[in-house]
Amino acid sequence: MSPREYDESDARIRPSRTTRRRTKDRPSHSDSITAFVTTVDRGRTTCVTDDGLVITAMKARELGPKSVVVGDLVEIVGDVTGTEGTLARIVTVNERTNSLSRTVDDAARVERTIVANIDQLLIVVASANPEPRRGLIDRFLVSAFHESIKPIIVVTKVDVSPVPDFIKEYAALGVDIITTSSKSEARVKDVEAILKILDDKISVLVGHSGVGKSTLINDLVPEAQRMTGDVNDVTGRGRHTSSSAIALPLINGGWIID
Numbered sequence: 001m002s003p004r005e006y007d008e009s010d011a012r013i014r015p016s017r018t019t020r021r022r023t024k025d026r027p028s029h030s031d032s033i034t035a036f037v038t039t040v041d042r043g044r045t046t047c048v049t050d051d052g053l054v055i056t057a058m059k060a061r062e063l064g065p066k067s068v069v070v071g072d073l074v075e076i077v078g079d080v081t082g083t084e085g086t087l088a089r090i091v092t093v094n095e096r097t098n099s100l101s102r103t104v105d106d107a108a109r110v111e112r113t114i115v116a117n118i119d120q121l122l123i124v125v126a127s128a129n130p131e132p133r134r135g136l137i138d139r140f141l142v143s144a145f146h147e148s149i150k151p152i153i154v155v156t157k158v159d160v161s162p163v164p165d166f167i168k169e170y171a172a173l174g175v176d177i178i179t180t181s182s183k184s185e186a187r188v189k190d191v192e193a194i195l196k197i198l199d200d201k202i203s204v205l206v207g208h209s210g211v212g213k214s215t216l217i218n219d220l221v222p223e224a225q226r227m228t229g230d231v232n233d234v235t236g237r238g239r240h241t242s243s244s245a246i247a248l249p250l251i252n253g254g255w256i257i258d
Contacts, residue, residue, distance in 0.1 A: 029091045032075035036255075038247040040068055045090060047076060048249075055080055057088040066093055070245040070257055071116040071202060098147035100204065114245055115204055115257055118147070120197070124154045124207035124216065127179075128161035133208060137167070140206055141175065152176045152197065156212040159183050180216065191219045198250055204257040217258050221248045224258075 035047035035055060045068055047055045057076050059068050068074060068090055075092035098118055101111040121144040125132040137153065144151035153170060155163050159181040171177055178197070180190040197203075198220070205213050217224050247255045 120203040
């Protein structure tokens, strides 16, 4: 049998493309406005403009895997009226001056950025109940110095126990150490002194559970009403009462991130 002969009827012609080829060009977004990220929750980002307008936005697809975190300065487009129920788009995350990261969980080695563009890191420890941990303080200080962030150690409950000697030694590194008391008459002055340090700065509070971070936040920003927790009498440990980062505005300007 002779092989079959082919002619033009056997040709298969691919139909012409009906859609335009995808281009790498991106819109300039010249109409975007700059805003400060205060919270990120399940894909929804709360941003505040220089005029104090609060806008809810989501990350544009064109940003790809780049994260948006509290403290970021972003460019947003779309519905930027701030009207309830509206949703703008974040099209640019401006370059960060610095950032702080942590591991996703205790077993993981992959770090996730949690806050950005920080001026000061307030390391909150208790003079007692729970006992301050040198290793934890050292890790926070290393992170602060590495990212060119000013570290400040805040020692709470000094009316219960004096400041431990090993904490005083950090002053030799140029670290400011401030104290707060649980007694109401002294605490008012303590809070006023801390507020002056925070003026017009973006500051982050860090520390172990039970040291009084949430109580301090509520004193600095009364309308925050962050949940507070007690220290377990048996274990000497506190319980975590805040799980996600949030930036709160301070009365004299600046932000405190818890």
